[in-house]
Amino acid sequence: MPRAGLVASSVTEAAAALVDEVGFENLSMGLLAERLGVRAPSLYKHVTDKADLTHRIAVLAMHELADAVRDATQGLAGSDALVAGARAMRSYVLQHPGRYAAGNAARVQGPDDPLAPAVDRVLASWTAMLHGYRLHPHEEVHALRMLRSLLHGFVSLEAIGGFQMDTDVDDSFTWMTGFIDRGLVSTSPRLA
Amino acid sequence: MPRAGLVASSVTEAAAALVDEVGFENLSMGLLAERLGVRAPSLYKHVTDKADLTHRIAVLAMHELADAVRDATQGLAGSDALVAGARAMRSYVLQHPGRYAAGNAARVQGPDDPLAPAVDRVLASWTAMLHGYRLHPHEEVHALRMLRSLLHGFVSLEAIGGFQMDTDVDDSFTWMTGFIDRGLVSTSPRLA
DNA sequence: CCAGATGGCTAACTGTGCTAGCTTTTGGCT
């Protein structure tokens, strides 16, 4: 019987694809094994346990999200960058809800946890974006947290179908990013 | 042997307390039964299954949240109401993270699901609050979604310890509510 | 005070995560 030729990264990729399909809470080792044409215990040769697996998905997701935002904001600044970055994040999460859920469920474990730099990359993208507004240095952290909360909250709610009313969700997102942009401009001591 | 004298509501209350203590994902029928001085299968005389139990917690949580916001904004309007309501929500979630997690995990099931009116009560609170800003009618939904996203995102991130930097989280929250308030005021066709 | 409804129990089944220990493939080294 030939081997399946698995490796930690390929298992993680398959798990990420699966989790986007069936939902984060429905991920099971058995189902993943089936997808890979292997028996469940064999997976433990590549990941230590299910927690390790979901953690790896989280790291993957944060890097992919950081890449998506970076690519979308390439060459843009100020309002344009903000809108493009926000749209890129929303699009990524709608396309990969399971991965994003894994990212939210994960916690940074030790000082060498690769999740930390992955999350930092995402935060650095937002920070760079906010830099264009020339805020007071002590306001930047507040603005970063606000932006993060807003985007995270919006996409989380949208992903679980939380917006019931029939008003178009795209319109709300556009309005919202415009609202934040105007607020940031008028908060800026230089651009106001 | 005397009976424990349980009833659906008391089981739900106990489960809500437990879930705040051990975390939503660590809720187990066995642990809850132990707390109630009963064996696990006995719980099924009061709730149909674990999903039913968490759903009941969710309904309870949404009503409690709606109450907290209503009480906090009593007699206030405009900016004052917004700030007070936002603070009340943040405070509730920090005090009852498990309940709030249950509320987010729940989905409205049928047309008679008591979760729907409970969620509506919360949304109605925010809507009433926004009414003070006299926005254009077609902008109200957008503003509601923004406010909801922002608050949900912030308290969710805070509850899981997502804000790493040592800048005070209280300060960020205050800054953020102020930012939104100013934005709403200047968006309003009457108050600007 | 009896009878039915009700709330508790034990026993047992299922599904999932995971470990132990065996077998087979694989790839490098002589």
Added chain:
DNA sequence: AGCCAAAAGCTAGCACAGTTAGCCATCTGG
């Protein structure tokens, strides 16, 4: 080429959580 250790797969089986079946004790209404 052939050997040998490491690695990758497998089966068997344990533990634990959720759940059901079915029994017995306890309340409560007539």
